Amino acid sequence: MRRERIFERDRYRCVYCGESFPAEALTVDHVEPRVRGGDRSGGNLVTACGPCNTAKGHRRLSEYLLESADARRRFVEHALPRLWPRLRKALEDELRRAGVDVE
Numbered sequence: 001m002r003r004e005r006i007f008e009r010d011r012y013r014c015v016y017c018g019e020s021f022p023a024e025a026l027t028v029d030h031v032e033p034r035v036r037g038g039d040r041s042g043g044n045l046v047t048a049c050g051p052c053n054t055a056k057g058h059r060r061l062s063e064y065l066l067e068s069a070d071a072r073r074r075f076v077e078h079a080l081p082r083l084w085p086r087l088r089k090a091l092e093d094e095l096r097r098a099g100v101d102v103e
Contacts, residue, residue: 003028010047015079016064016071017052027053031061031079031087043084046075062094076102 006028013020015029029048032038035058048056052071056064065072072095080088080102092102 006042006045007047009042009082010078013047013078014049014052015046015075016048016056016068018070018074018078019049021049025049029053029056031083031091033058036060041084043082044087046079046082060094062091062098065091065095066098066100072100 003026004023007023007026011020012023012026014026027048027050028045029052030038030040031044031046034040038044061075065075080091083091095102
């Protein structure tokens with residue numbers, strides 16, 4: 001999926017910090033990092049600002065979201081419904097095991 005379509009879908013808003021940015025300040029983040037087997041499909045890609053994408057890095061999404069209740073809330077509200085079902089279930093399971101309610 002093309003970056004512009006990801007940005008449009010996410011309304012040019014970082015799914016982690018919630019801020020809106022011009023396209024040139026945004027990046028495409030792989031929810032499941034490519035180094036961990038993630039693909040380039042729309043169900044694995046979200047819009048992130050540079051600082052948030054760098055902060056997440058190659059870690060599992062659950063690791064990053066456990067560090068910040070605000071990022072977790074924004075991600076669950078804005079991006080979780082668009083993830084591939086297997087990624088959504090894995091994230092929800094990992095967060096629940098850590099004692100975090102996803103609802």
